Amino acid sequence: MAVLEEASGALSLRTWMERHRAEILRHRDGRRIDWVALCRWFSDVGLVNARGLAPTVRCAKMTWYRVGKWMEARKERASVRAEEAARTATFREEAEQLTNQAHIHRERVKPGAELKEKMEQAERAAASAREKRERDERDRVQQSRQAEFDARKALESAPVVATTPPGQYPKQKILSDERGMALPPCEEENFPPAKKGEISGATGNPWEFDDLPGYPSKWHFEYELDWVRVVSRMLRQRHETNRTMTMDEEDVVMCGQSYKYVI
Incomplete structure (x- = not known):
């Protein structure tokens, strides 16, 4: 009820869903959402869609789906950045340790071919691991976009109805x-x-x-x-x-x- 009472104002439907999606999911606890009753409540408190109109059940469901996909993608990007930062910190620590060890070795004895070979192997291993992470990340992004595209096509497979009569809005071709x-x-x-x-x-x-x-x-x-x-x-x-x-x-x-x- 606190989530619903807070919405009384001039928020858009998408903004309200972005703020309170997690609370709604926790409250429902796996139960289905009564979209008819919820859309009636949206109209009562003044929540509107991007066009400034009271949302229909189809509009509310589509907005809920898009908000969920957007929040999931944002969470994934944050997780990827956090993992990359952790890996970078780990590699930096390992590099510092190798540098310190190499410095100690140079202080004691002259650097030999064996130490040089080990350092080159470490660099090659780090480069190979970095390239693999980049390939995995590109594959993950491509798969995520393809899945989103397929889901969007499935939801929007219904026949498109013209909502704007020709000539109602001004149109002109951009020349430059x-x-x-x-x-x-x-x-x-x-x-x-x-x-x-x-x-x-x-x-x-x-x-x-x-x-x-x-x-x-x-x-x-x-x-x-x-x-x-x-x-x-x-x-x-x-x-x-x-x-x-x-x-x-x-x-x-x-x-x-x-x-x-x-x-």
């Missing part, structure tokens, strides 16, 4: 990168951000990505790939590494790289 940079962020527009699955009024095709907070909306573009090209470049200018991007931002950058829209 400078024009794209001058557009305001999508959340500052006077119309809702474009969502994945909505139908483009210009082409009649569904969008493949959601609008990204802090970046121009797709409603200004005739083709989504033009939007990918502009936003990918803006993301690369803002982030030095993919580690600081959200999963949605990283998906857009990877799409831009695949189609060579980022030069």
Whole structure:
């Protein structure tokens, strides 16, 4: 009840779920969630989805799933960083010990071929272990992304219904990168951000990505790939590494790289 009472205010549904997902899971203790009753309560306390509307059961379930995947990925990244830091500290200690031992040996006798060979073997072993960790990490990330992609496709296999009549929102083709940079962020527009699955009024095709907070909306573009090209470049200018991007931002950058829209 404390978790539910705290939500009375102006929080978004996703923010509320990010804060209280763990408490809800502990409280349910393996029992199924009554989404109908929960969505009714969301409406009573004023929790809304990204469009500012009261969430439906399908919307609440999808948000719950995405929040869970995001929190799991964040936990995995933190765990990987912690393990890498521990391994780095261990290797540093071992390297310091080897250095101290080598120094003592040099003080006593001249370094011989045997000591040199042992040090080279240690360096080769460390390099081999480092390369194996990097390969394992790349394989793990690839498998995680493939699993998430398969799960997302399964959830979104239902027929897409056009939610935005053609011509309702302003559309114009971006003619240059400078024009794209001058557009305001999508959340500052006077119309809702474009969502994945909505139908483009210009082409009649569904969008493949959601609008990204802090970046121009797709409603200004005739083709989504033009939007990918502009936003990918803006993301690369803002982030030095993919580690600081959200999963949605990283998906857009990877799409831009695949189609060579980022030069």
